[in-house]
Amino acid sequence: MKHLLFAAGTLLATQAVAETPVLTVYTYDSFVSDWGPGPAVEEAFEKTCGCDLQFVAAGDGAALLSRLRLEGARTKADVVLGLDTNLSAAARETGLFAPHGKSPVVDVPNPFGEAGAWPDETFLPYDWxxxxxxxxxxxxxxxxxxxxxxxxxxxxxxxxxxxxxxxxxxxxxxxxxxxxxxxxxxxxxxxxxxxxxxxxxxxxxxxxxxxxxxxxxxxxxxxxxxxxxxxxxxxxxxxxxxxxMQIEVAGKVAASDQPELADAFLDFMLSDAFQQVIPTTNWMYPAVMPEGGLPAGFDAPLGTxxxxxxxxxxxxxxxxxxxxxxxxxxxx
Amino acid sequence: MAARAVPLKPVNAFAWIAVAFVAAAIFVPLAAVFVRADTMVKVLTSDWSALRFTIWQAILSAVFSVGLAIPVARALARRAFPGRGILITLLGAPFILPVIVAVLGLLAVFGRGGLVNQVLGWAGIEPVSIYGLHGVVLAHVFFNLPLATRIILQGWQAIPGERFRLAANLGMSPGQVARVLEWPMLRAVVPGALMVVFAICLSSFAVALTLGGGPRATTVELAIYQAFTFDFDLGRAALLAVVQLVIAGVAAALALWAAVPTGFGAGMDRIVRRWEAESAVLRAGDAVWIGLAALFLLVPLAMIFLNGLKGLAQVPGMVWTATGTSVVIALITTVLVLVLALSLATARRGWAEIVALSGIAVSPLVIGTGLFIMVNPWINPAHLALPVTALVNTLMALPFAMRVIAPEVARIEADYGRLADALGLRGWARMRWLVLPRLRNSLGFSAGLTAALSMGDLGVVALFADPDFATLPLQMYRLMGAYRMEAAAGAGLILLVFSLALFYLFDRGGRGDVDA
CATH class of the missing domain: 3.40.190.10 (Periplasmic binding protein-like II)
Known part of the structure; x- marks a missing residue:
């Protein structure tokens, strides 16, 4: 009975905020925990987007992709964040992702092409x-x-x-x-x-x-x-x-009902507000070096x-x- | 089950409903995974070696767990000493611990830098390695010895005290008592205990891999995980889940066939005194068995406790929220399991028990995936996180409750059934006046076991993840994933304490023998 009441309450609450668009981001468990980047990223993005950013945690990177495949085009995800370059080909093959249409300059050692270029048209890196x-x-x-x-x-x-x-x-x-x-x-x-x-x-x-x-x-x-x-x-x-290397990437879901917000999130992802949180929460190198560089105690990354x-x-x-x-x- | 001595009665409607519910909860999701699989089902050669290893380690684990449990249960059954009740509760703890907590506790004792190797080092002996098949079996015995001991101890306590008194009057030696009274009881109880431990170890994943030392120790459950996550081969995952089920089903059928029901007749339900076993040698022997079991089970627990204390201060608030969630799920699970187990046990049919047993052997990952496939087109899975977790925990815990309750119901019916028939005691009245009072021990133990198991289970929450819903084990794993190992140890301690408290409350509530 309690659960019915609880469910009804949640439903009403959801309707009350229905005017605020919701951006759903699927990610892995440790991203959303109190010690992960999730809370700070959510606060910073919601200041600018006029939206409600909701993270959904689904195990680790591989489990994340499996969940997306299970859901197929019916997925509620607008953005998927937390795959890596070992998974990205399989993720692209699902046909569930849309090209990001951006040409960012990144600080990720690139063993294949010219420094700073990012050749992947579907996924964007956020840390490595x-x-x-x-x-x-x-x-x-x-x-x-x-x-x-x-x-x-x-x-x-x-x-x-x-x-x-x-x-x-x-x-x-x-x-x-x-x-x-x-x-x-x-x-x-x-x-x-x-x-x-x-x-x-x-x-x-x-x-x-x-x-x-x-x-x-x-x-x-x-x-x-x-x-x-x-x-x-x-x-x-x-x-x-x-x-x-491990390069962690995010992509925009083709079936998203919030494509503009998803684009805005991917831009935000490569901005300082997101990137400066990464080193001391995800304990990885930022994909774009934020102003002020790496925090003290972090060794400079090895070269390409x-x-x-x-x-x-x-x-x-x-x-x-x-x-x-x-x-x-x-x-x- | 095991009611061959009594003519079979028609199965009541509750039992049919319970069987249908459990069978549907297991087989419909499994079918859903098969339907959703879009590739031809193929099995890899590595799956076959995984299968061989899985069965072999499960057999060894079952034999060692139950083999050691027999002398320990016998010692506990015939000795009264201060702290016996607390000891019996604490001995149950390893069974309900999340795998990684228990493994770290074991390593603190048996690991490279553990207590055992420190002592060996002082004595100038080469250190021993826990990693390998022997480590896997050691860990499985650590988990399952307490369960086997409790199941067998119940068998001992089910022998009416009057029989031992009569044996003493006849001047029987301990050997004769063993042959006339104890052996027939063991014939009835041991096959079931072996089957349960075997079935649990069949779906071992993290223990086998972590302590197994490498890919030789690959289990079917790991192959399922790999098929699901990295290969996304749903057909193979479902097929392997079916293989697990079939093996457990064969084991269950064998156990039911091998178990010979007892017919000690009714006693006065009194506390047992054992006149024939009062010699100093037998006393000393029993003390050694109880001491060794306590040492083996309690020292790793003490290490978990000590390590957890250090991290307790660092435990973040969300761990306490998760504790509340886990307790709620545990209580819902307990109610569901008791209702289902009672309904199934009163059917007193082998097939009812086999259906119930499927729960331990079926991969939670595959069930979770099946449920996800079924609900996803209609409802946001995140809204179902709580009921689905409770449902899967119910399926996992039901076999244990059945194993404890079913033989008791069979015994009550064998001993008192005819009297009750003669008195016209039927339906609810029979339940109320005959069955439930005599099931007090078993119900309490089953409820405690279920609640504690449910607390410690990761379940399927990852697929049904809801931002505001996380169980305690999940939060603990998240802490570990974020380098917070000490805080995770603290969360592990909270889990241990809450699981034990729930177990103690239910079990104590049901036990008549604690003061003995």
Whole structure:
């Protein structure tokens, strides 16, 4: 009974604000949490748009895309924020997204084209980072300097499963990008370093902080979290010759009933008001460097010559091959 | 179930409604996923190795959990000591913990830097690794030993005290009591306990992967997750869910076939004293079993408690809101489960139990997806977050309640059914005067188990996410996802305390033996 009353109340409340247009943005869980960028982004955008910005959280990036596919053209989303370049080709193929029609200048290392250009006509980047192995400086003294050195060492690592986690998929593509046909051998060499493979990032990072392994697969920006939020300078990311990138993107839904608001949101996304929130809430690099630069405690990003990335349309085929190699090498 | 000794009576309407409801809630969403799948259903070779590993680890986990539960339950059944009631409640805690909380607790004891390896280090012994098949089984025993112990303990308590008194009068030795009284009870109870633990471990995902050490420890549930999220192959996800169901169904049928119903006859429902087991050796043996079980289960809990205390101050307000949401869902789930379990148990048919059992074995992800596909064209799924979560939790918890309640109903009917028939006790009056009073223990335990399970379950909320609706486990995972590991440990402690409190309130309310 209570729920009927509650439902009725919600319905009335919704009708009362029906004049204010609603912009619905689908995103992943950690974006909307109190510690994520969500609250600040919502407040800043609602000041200017004369609208009600509503975030809908749907698990992680991969689950987000699945939800969108389930809903198809009936989706209530106007904007989807939280896919990455490993998912964007599959997302584009659904035909659910409209071209953004913008040509922004971005501060994202671009291994394919000229610096600052953004070639994707469907998705726009809002932040990015490098995958890296994070360790505790007070506990690990001999830090490996490359994937081969790591594989040859007896340093223990926790990684994520590429079948259920985006960082896990990142490492799979990283090793494939560096070692190509020899990737399977590298995985076989790494097998004795791997303490365990977790379903997601949270479990792996939790195990690492509990001291279950010397290193964990995370991001080069992870130590900044400990430095800034916890005033703890003990964590560092191991620097390798090249690191695989994750570029997080957003796109406009073609069936949106608020296309102008969706456009306005994408513009806002690349503005300072949005971008300056990113480093200390999403713990990633901003796609467009805000005025004032990175906060203290954040290392400057590595340059383009250290960046690895498969083009979105190569990911699917590469992933399939690499996943087979990974399974074979680690199941021995 | 297990009512072969008594002529079958027609199944009442409540049981039919309950069976239809549960079957519809499981199979309609599953069918919806199949219908929505637009590709040919194919199964990968990696799925077969996942299936082999899944079944193998589930068998090992069931055998070890139940094998160890028998001596522990026997020790608890025949010993009275101060704090026994509290201990029995606390022993139930691992079962209701969210996976990641329990895993971190286990690692604090058995992990690389855990207590065990520290002690081994002082003794100059090489550290042991928890990662591998043995780690998966260890974790599953940690989760399920308490459940198995409670199910078997109920079996012991169901043997009327008069039988033990008679055995003592006849001068039976402990061995003879075991053969005449305890063995037949175990024949009736153990197959069901094995089946439940097997079915739970069948859908293991995070435990198996995290402690399994790599892709060798891939379970079917992970394959379902992969099929759904990264491959978006709905047909394969649904097919794998059906495979899980079929295996659990076969296990359930085997267990029902193997379980021989007991016929101890009616007793005076008195507290049991065990004259034959009062020798010092048996006392010491029981003390060791209780001590070991308590150590194994309580030390990781203590670590969770200590780690959680540190993070408690950092827990943000939204965690408390989520706690309220989770408690409401837990209470709704409990009412639903008790009504359904009672209705199904009074049918006393094997198939009713198999339908109920499907709930543990079916993938919540697939059920959630099916429900989403069904409601999405009509209603905004976010508006249904609460009822859907309660429904899925009900399906997951119902099998446990059934396992506890059904054998009791069968026993009551076997012992008192004819008397009640002779007195013309039927319908509600029979329920009110015969069944419910004797089910007090089982109802309390089932309610406690359901409420606590529901508190700790992630359910399907991700698909039905509503900005203003989040359960406590979901908020805990969000904290972890935002690097807030200490605050997450604090939220884990809140979850542990609330789950245990709900479990204790219901269970205590039903238990007559706590003061024994």
């Amino acid at each position: 980072g490098y995958f890296a192995f994070v360790y505790d400086k007070t506990k690990l003294s001999e830090v490996p300097g490359s994937l081969e050195e790591l594989a040859a060492s007896d340093v223990s690592i926790v990684i994520q499963d590429p079948r259920s986690s985006t960082p896990g998929l990142g490492l799979l593509l990283w090793i494939k990008a560096v070692h190509g046909d020899k990737a399977e051998q590298v995985w076989a060499d790494l097998a004795d370093n791997i303490v365990t493979v977790t379903p997601g990032w949270s479990e792996a990072y939790g195990l690492f902080l509990e001291g279950e392994a010397d290193m964990v697969l995370s991001y080069t920006t992870s130590p900044a979290y400990h430095r800034i939020a916890e005033e703890d300078d003990s964590k560092a990311a191991a620097m390798f010759p090249a690191h695989y 010559d250290h960046a690895l990335l498969f083009a979105p349309d190569e990911v699917a085929a590469t992933r399939e091959t690499a996943l087979g190699e990974w399974l074979r090498a680690l199941s021995r």
